[in-house]
Amino acid sequence: MALNPRTPSGPIEKRWDNAKFEMKLVNPANKRKYNVLVVGSGLAGGSAAATLAELGYNVKCFCFQDSPRRAHSIAAQGGINAAKNYQNDGDSIYRLFYDTVKGGDFRARESNVYRLAQISVNIIDQAVAQGVPFAREYGGTLANRSFGGAQVSRTFYARGQTGQQLLLGAYQALERQIDAGRVKMFPRTEMLDLIVIDGKARGIITRNLVSGQIDIHMADAVLLATGGYGNVFYLSTNAKGSNVTAGWRAYKRGAFFGNPCFTQIHPTCIPVSGDYQSKLTLMSESLRNDGRIWVPKKQGDTRPPQQIPEAERDYYLERIYPSFGNLVPRDVASRAAKRMCDEGQGVGNTGLGVYLDFGASIERLGQQAISERYGNLFEMYERITGESPYKTPMRIFPAVHYTMGGLWVDYHLMSTIPGLFVLGEANFSDHGANRLGASALMQGLADGYFVIPYTLGNYLASNPLDKVAGDHPSAQAAKEEVEARVRTLLSIKGRRTVDSFHRELGKLMWDHCGMARNKTALDGAAEKIRALKGEFWQNVNVLGESSDLNQSLEKAGRVADFLELGELMCIDAADRNESCGGHFREEYQTLEGEAMRDDANFSYAAAWEYTGEGKPAALHKEPLTFEYVKPSQRSYK
Amino acid sequence: MRLTLHIWRQKSPTDKGRMVPYTLDSVSGHMSFLEMLDVLNEQLIGKGEEPVAFDHDCREGICGSCGFVINGVAHGPRRGTTVCQLHMREFEDNAELYLEPWRAAAFPVIKDLVVNRSAFDRIIASGGYISVPTGSAPDGNAIPVPKQDSDMAMAAATCIGCGACVAACPNASASLFTSAKISHLGLLPQGQPERHSRAVRMVAQAKDEGFGNCTNIGECEAVCPKGIQIENIARMNRDFIAGAAAYREAQAEAGAG
Numbered sequence: 001m002a003l004n005p006r007t008p009s010g011p012i013e014k015r016w017d018n019a020k021f022e023m024k025l026v027n028p029a030n031k032r033k034y035n036v037l038v039v040g041s042g043l044a045g046g047s048a049a050a051t052l053a054e055l056g057y058n059v060k061c062f063c064f065q066d067s068p069r070r071a072h073s074i075a076a077q078g079g080i081n082a083a084k085n086y087q088n089d090g091d092s093i094y095r096l097f098y099d100t101v102k103g104g105d106f107r108a109r110e111s112n113v114y115r116l117a118q119i120s121v122n123i124i125d126q127a128v129a130q131g132v133p134f135a136r137e138y139g140g141t142l143a144n145r146s147f148g149g150a151q152v153s154r155t156f157y158a159r160g161q162t163g164q165q166l167l168l169g170a171y172q173a174l175e176r177q178i179d180a181g182r183v184k185m186f187p188r189t190e191m192l193d194l195i196v197i198d199g200k201a202r203g204i205i206t207r208n209l210v211s212g213q214i215d216i217h218m219a220d221a222v223l224l225a226t227g228g229y230g231n232v233f234y235l236s237t238n239a240k241g242s243n244v245t246a247g248w249r250a251y252k253r254g255a256f257f258g259n260p261c262f263t264q265i266h267p268t269c270i271p272v273s274g275d276y277q278s279k280l281t282l283m284s285e286s287l288r289n290d291g292r293i294w295v296p297k298k299q300g301d302t303r304p305p306q307q308i309p310e311a312e313r314d315y316y317l318e319r320i321y322p323s324f325g326n327l328v329p330r331d332v333a334s335r336a337a338k339r340m341c342d343e344g345q346g347v348g349n350t351g352l353g354v355y356l357d358f359g360a361s362i363e364r365l366g367q368q369a370i371s372e373r374y375g376n377l378f379e380m381y382e383r384i385t386g387e388s389p390y391k392t393p394m395r396i397f398p399a400v401h402y403t404m405g406g407l408w409v410d411y412h413l414m415s416t417i418p419g420l421f422v423l424g425e426a427n428f429s430d431h432g433a434n435r436l437g438a439s440a441l442m443q444g445l446a447d448g449y450f451v452i453p454y455t456l457g458n459y460l461a462s463n464p465l466d467k468v469a470g471d472h473p474s475a476q477a478a479k480e481e482v483e484a485r486v487r488t489l490l491s492i493k494g495r496r497t498v499d500s501f502h503r504e505l506g507k508l509m510w511d512h513c514g515m516a517r518n519k520t521a522l523d524g525a526a527e528k529i530r531a532l533k534g535e536f537w538q539n540v541n542v543l544g545e546s547s548d549l550n551q552s553l554e555k556a557g558r559v560a561d562f563l564e565l566g567e568l569m570c571i572d573a574a575d576r577n578e579s580c581g582g583h584f585r586e587e588y589q590t591l592e593g594e595a596m597r598d599d600a601n602f603s604y605a606a607a608w609e610y611t612g613e614g615k616p617a618a619l620h621k622e623p624l625t626f627e628y629v630k631p632s633q634r635s636y637k
Numbered sequence: 638m639r640l641t642l643h644i645w646r647q648k649s650p651t652d653k654g655r656m657v658p659y660t661l662d663s664v665s666g667h668m669s670f671l672e673m674l675d676v677l678n679e680q681l682i683g684k685g686e687e688p689v690a691f692d693h694d695c696r697e698g699i700c701g702s703c704g705f706v707i708n709g710v711a712h713g714p715r716r717g718t719t720v721c722q723l724h725m726r727e728f729e730d731n732a733e734l735y736l737e738p739w740r741a742a743a744f745p746v747i748k749d750l751v752v753n754r755s756a757f758d759r760i761i762a763s764g765g766y767i768s769v770p771t772g773s774a775p776d777g778n779a780i781p782v783p784k785q786d787s788d789m790a791m792a793a794a795t796c797i798g799c800g801a802c803v804a805a806c807p808n809a810s811a812s813l814f815t816s817a818k819i820s821h822l823g824l825l826p827q828g829q830p831e832r833h834s835r836a837v838r839m840v841a842q843a844k845d846e847g848f849g850n851c852t853n854i855g856e857c858e859a860v861c862p863k864g865i866q867i868e869n870i871a872r873m874n875r876d877f878i879a880g881a882a883a884y885r886e887a888q889a890e891a892g893a894g
């Protein structure tokens with residue numbers, strides 16, 4: 001099957017307008033006859049479900065938390081980008097487009113990125129009108145800050161809780177539609193399979209997490225907005241429930257998986273403290289605006305940071321990258337921290353940490369100003385570590401944070417299964433091999449508020465669909481498969497807990513498919529993961545029943561899918577013989593240790609097709625061409 | 638350190654439930670409270686016992702999933718902190734801890750420490766929004782908002798909807814939760830058109846859900862992990878009274894011709 005990205009032609013600034021004009025429209029009176037399933041209630045799913053209902057579609061929305069307001073988007077801290085140029089500092093749609101293509105290390109589709117930059121301005125307007133309390137200047141206008149990797153101030157924020165406020169805006173819009181009877185919400189409900197009939201997505205199978213009931217939901221189109229899969233590493237900044245199940249089930253039904261190995265490791269997280277560690281906490285990147293990163297010059301220096309004189313500190317980012325300094329993009333900052341620790345200059349008990357020091361800023365601006373900017377983050381840090389960043393530098397270390405990979409989608413956000421659309425972090429689209437800060441919120445909301453309402457209408461208007469009901473053999477078969485899988489998980493009664501498998505998988509992934517990768521290690525890890533999967537299905541112990549709330553059973557299903565995804569990530573990483581963005585292959589680096597892209601051979605998006613149990617996935621390539629931003633080696637020096 | 642835990646175990650909404658004692662050794666002060674429960678659960682599974690069910694997701698104090706009562710206090714002893722952010726260094730060695738779910742008629746127990754808080758969603762659905770369909774917004778800077786109002790709105794908007802306020806209130810009132818949303822939106826110029834009808838509808842919904850009345854006890858503010866202030870309740874009452882006086886049923890809109 002040839003991949004058709006359906007990107008429009010013509011001048012880039014006209015493409016989205018032209019595409020919209022060419023799209024077919026659904027007559028307003030007919031919209032309520034269409035049933036649309038939205039899986040996920042985060043920024044992408046919440047905004048899509050609300051907007052589609054406002055347009056008149058009949059929507060069902062699903063999430064596994066007890067309320068749509070708790071989707072993982074709630075945790076985003078730093079901010080959202082938009083090319084408003086309110087600060088008059090030289091920003092523009094073109095510059096945001098340019099920065100994002102470059103930041104993604106030339107592995108994203110230009111047309112998509114341009115559209116994202118265009119729509120960014122509408123998102124801010126919409127959020128403000130909803131009552132999102134963005135930070136303001138004294139004159140009452142919106143405030144901005146600059147954010148990792150950008151030289152203009154284009155980031156809008158609501159203290160350190162931007163994701164929370166944007167999500168609550170979308171959630172409130174969604175609740176309004178629920179009250180109006182146009183959305184039926186299914187909280188504590190997990191999608192466990194996709195129903196495909198005549199090659200088109202026509203429904204899903206769900207499990208009610210409280211009663212255990214397995215149901216069939218039929219529809220005219222299915223939207224997955226199920227978030228990222230960073231938890232394949234067990235430890236990540238993602239919420240504990242974040243998972244790949246919906247996407248993975250769709251993959252096994254024929255949706256191609258795009259660039260699975262493109263993972264973002266965030267440079268500023270609180271280091272691991274012990275074996276019991278259940279997740280990692282992000283300290284917003286905005287801290288790098290006022291914090292300086294350093295390590296002791298001497299290896300194995302165990303003096304407390306205050307006793308290390310200026311001359312014996314290595315402010316290595318400022319040294320290596322004088323023009324961007326502490327604000328280099330995430331992949332660059334993370335790798336530099338790893339290198340310092342590998343060389344024995346790391347700090348803290350484990351030696352896996354670097355300092356993020358606010359001493360100079362506190363001296364320059366006063367404690368009050370720093371506390372206004374970062375007070376809540378400093379408190380959080382103190383609660384977790386027992387140390388106050390006002391007095392002693394923070395210790396930080398990189399952690400898995402975001403997944404640029406996801407289900408492959410075309411310009412219309414449609415996967416390779418017609419009628420299956422994928423939005424937000426769950427798709428692979430706009431960030432290439434590395435995402436810039438404050439751009440995931442932008443993408444999720446662009447997809448949900450402003451892209452899908454057009455492209456979904458076009459799909460429905462141009463594809464007459466037969467009526468199908470839940471008694472269709474494909475739906476029944478999918479339901480039986482889900483029931484059988486649940487029964488199997490509960491009947492193994494082995495000797496290992498689900499978490500112990502998850503931890504082991506996570507360690508394999510972090511060690512071999514993490515910040516630095518090489519062919520031998522990746523091949524070995526894929527092999528070990530296959531074996532671990534084999535053991536899982538023989539030796540996992542899931543207690544309890546399927547007929548009530550059973551959190552071990554939920555986790556078991558998710559870990560089973562992570563085990564398969566982990567293997568594909570290693571295969572993808574081993575196949576991409578270059579370094580780009582967050583994907584760093586040790587064999588492909590410059591003399592200075594920077595990522596070395598191979599545009600002649602790898603300027604493509606990898607889309608993997610499932611070919612059957614135990615068979616190797618098939619690779620399809622979507623070539624990427626750059627008409628506007630010419631590929632160059634990224635330089636932040 | 639070593640702990641004795643008494644945990645509410647209840648198999649299902651209809652089961653009667655009871656406190657069950659457990660002991661746990663080698664707890665580290667760096668563990669979060671939920672990590673401590675993870676360790677307990679791994680041990681229980683090893684013994685063939687069903688693990689303790691509790692809600693959680695972000696473990697960063699922002700999603701509002703987690704929450705239970707520790708020794709009589711919602712979210713435990715540290716002020717302004719959800720249980721997922723509470724660390725074991727707050728407790729003494731050999732401490733004896735009693736863990737119970739939120740208790741309120743409007744929050745029925747589902748299992749162990751997990752309760753059903755969907756009443757909160759229905760309160761929001763009844764009016765906790767600004768009606769602005771996608772695409773109909775003016776430019777972001779077209780509506781200047783005084784910084785002070787914006788900051789106050791933000792302070793109210795940081796509510797995470799965990800339900801601790803209800804659990805702590807002797808009347809099981811949802812006033813702090815409801816008023817936080819009414820204040821957030823009512824303090825902003827964008828929220829003015831629906832300000833009074835919003836208050837009327839949300840207050841009525843809270844009552845219908847079976848939450849009690851506010852009698853100014855202040856326990857809610859004391860346990861709120863986000864420091865939502867009780868002054869929001871005064872604002873809600875003001876908007877409710879103004880709204881109740883002016884309330885009119887919606888009129889038909891279609892004209893002739």
Ligand SMILES: Cc1cc2nc3c(=O)[nH]c(=O)nc-3n(C[C@H](O)[C@H](O)[C@H](O)COP(=O)(O)OP(=O)(O)OC[C@H]3O[C@@H](n4cnc5c(N)ncnc54)[C@H](O)[C@@H]3O)c2cc1C
Nearest residue numbers: 040041042043044064073078079191227424425438440441
């Ligand atoms: C700590 C942290 C801070 C961040 N800060 C920023 C920032 O400052 N700026 C920025 O731009 N980005 C930030 N990001 C990234 C950004 O928050 C996410 O990429 C984005 O919010 C993802 O939104 P989403 O709607 O795609 O998915 P999510 O918000 O993850 O939502 C997924 C939804 O899918 C549901 N779901 C999942 N699987 C199933 C299933 N099988 N069945 C039913 N429902 C399911 C969930 O219940 C949930 O409702 C941050 C991320 C983290 C982890």
Ligand code: FES
Nearest residue numbers: 694696701703721
């Ligand atoms: S788990 Fe999210 S607030 Fe505690």
